[in-house]
Amino acid sequence: MQSRTDLPRASRIIVKIGSALLTGGGRGLDQAAIAGWVSQIAALKQAGKEVVLVSSGSVAEGMSRLGWKTRPKALHELQAAASVGQMGLVQTYESLFQQHRLHTAQILLTHDDLSARERYLNSRSTLMTLLDLGVVPVINENDTVATEEIRFGDNDTLGALVANLLEADLLVILTDQTGLYDSDPGVNPAARLVVEASINDPRLADMVGESRSGLGRGGMITKLRAARLAARSGTATVIAAGREPDVLTRVASGESVGTFLIPDTSPLIARKRWLAGQLKLKGTLTVDDGAARALKEAGKSLLPIGITGVTGDFLRGDLVSCVDKRGMEVARGLTNYSADEARKIMRQPSAMIENLLGYVDEPELIHRDNLVLMNP
DSSP states (O other): OOSGGGGGGOOEEEEEEOHHHHTTTTSSOOHHHHHHHHHHHHHHHHTTOEEEEEEOOHHHHHHHHHTOSSOOOSHHHHHHHHHHHHHHHHHHHHHHHHTTTOOEEEEEEOHHHHHSHHHHHHHHHHHHHHHHTTOEEEEEEOTTTOOTTTOOSSHHHHHHHHHHHHTOSEEEEEESSSSOBSSOTTTOTTOOBOOEEETTOGGGGGGOOBOOSSSSSOBHHHHHHHHHHHHTTTOEEEEEETTSTTHHHHHHTTOOOSEEEEOSSOHHHHHHHHHHHSSOEEEEEEEOHHHHHHHHHHOOOBOGGGEEEEEEOOOTTOEEEEEOTTSOEEEEEEOSSOHHHHHHHTTSOGGGHHHHHSSOSOSOSBOGGGEEESOO
């Protein structure tokens, strides 16, 4: 996705909405504004798009309900505010999406959920299942239990990590600004909107500053960092004003709204680079000729029945190498089962997994979405 004209083809979209927008500057949840974004997401769903909503606002809403005027610094107070505010946030989204006959699902994440390989796969599997079911996942950082060491730091980063997790085509960050400017528009009236730029343009770093709202932990600098993070999986980013009429549907149609940040690679190439070079191999699966052909020629997942040997001591979510009977590497991928479990189910049909292990997580040993060919 290298230009706005490609945006109508984006099939999986992550929408991030910040605290200042959701709470009308801290006055409590802005029901009318949220209803507008929900309506636009419903329109995108109607057009066949998969949409994931990353929503801030729990702390700000909790502050409003508790009558707090300034964001607390103490972690336990932030967690208490998040606990109170999350109730209102979830109730609002559930009731508004129900008006469009859309189901929602609440997903609360911490950094550990996306850095630990097993929990990464669990998170991905759950979200992919929800999307297959037509549900709109509503994701927020789990501020209630997150400690300072595991916080994402802001939901812009969380939105980017979700884009990586799901290999999204587009990340839309809605903010209270029109987009990214070449200088601070609050200081320089002549500041110009950056309509489009490569994510690697070195001039971008000089254009951003910290948040002045005091409600969220974001700011234009975190949005730029998020866009760079999203670009690692080939995801394009649009930073736009959330109050702009029909902003989501207009962005998705390719209209020139906000700032369009172009990634430097495609999602497929980025994922291959990540699987092939950035993770450490933990084991090896030897596959028979039929499985090797299915992987190389048909783009299939790797099933237990095609495995003839298992070496190494790996866990669910670890990266393993798939080699043919001559020892030539065919593919690499993230395994859905540990080494001990793989040894128990190898050479067996997927229907036997539950009988052999006492449970079934996935019918595939490695799903094709988590597998890359090494010599295609």
